[in-house]
Amino acid sequence: MxxxxxxxxxxxxxxxxxxxxxxxxxxxxxxxxxxxxxxxxxxxxxxxxxxxxxxxxKADVVLTALLDLSQTTVTVPDLGSLSDDLMGFLADTFRQSGQRPVLVGLMAQALLDPVFADAFRDRFLFRRRAVLREILERAAARGEIAPGVELELLIDVVYGVLWYRLLLDHAPLDEQAGRRLADLVVRAVR
Incomplete structure (x- = not known):
């Protein structure tokens, strides 16, 4: 066929x-x-x-637009060190803070609509997690992450900061915040 x-x-x-x-x-x-x-x-x-x-x-249209946009604006660096890769990835990710209304709207829709929640989680949230997991796994293979560090928990911490700041808007969510978080993660995993 x-x-x-x-x-x-x-x-x-x-x-x-x-x-x-x-x-x-x-x-x-x-x-x-x-x-x-x-x-x-x-x-x-x-x-x-x-x-x-x-x-x-409309949520599905916005999700598709967001996916297209994130593929062109957030890089997946492979610069040879956890510090450089994480700094680049989180600085790019946090630089997208102009997307706050879109992301907050999509999260609200996901809370109200279980079918959309599945799509949002699978097509956007889990893809972003996979990128960060790839960066962390490369660093672990290079010996930059201490044995026994739970990568999934570390990913939750990073995205927890992102979503907490997005939803509450209580502190800056910008490139500098991304760099500070990257520095904190690098120090924590050694």
Missing amino acids: TGERRPGRPRSEAARQAILGAAVAELKERGYAALTVEGIAARAGVGKQTIYRWWPS
Whole structure:
């Protein structure tokens, strides 16, 4: 059955990009709570039905846009040391603090919608965890992490700081905070 087309109109990459770009633009202007599929469709120049054919909800559109954006803005450094790799990764990650309204909105949606929660966890949260795990496993293989350090707990600590600051907005979530956290982790694992 390879090569067979699914029923319906084929997906247009140009329309997909227009929708994702419109979603990001609408988010920046209106915020997640005021974001609507109607607004995204109007800005992208497509019908609502086109969006609903490809995504079940506004949260799913935003999640796809966020995934596309994170692939181009957050690097996975391999500079040969835990300190350098972690500094680069966390500085890039925390530099994305402008995404706060998007991430908080998606987390809120995940708390309300168990189906979306699964997608958010599997497609975004677990992918980000996997990147950090890769950095830590490389460092462990180089002997930079003491034996017995629980990598999963360490990953929870790093992302715990990120999400705590995102959700409460009580302290800066910027490149400098990412560097300070990286330094703390490096000192803790020795």
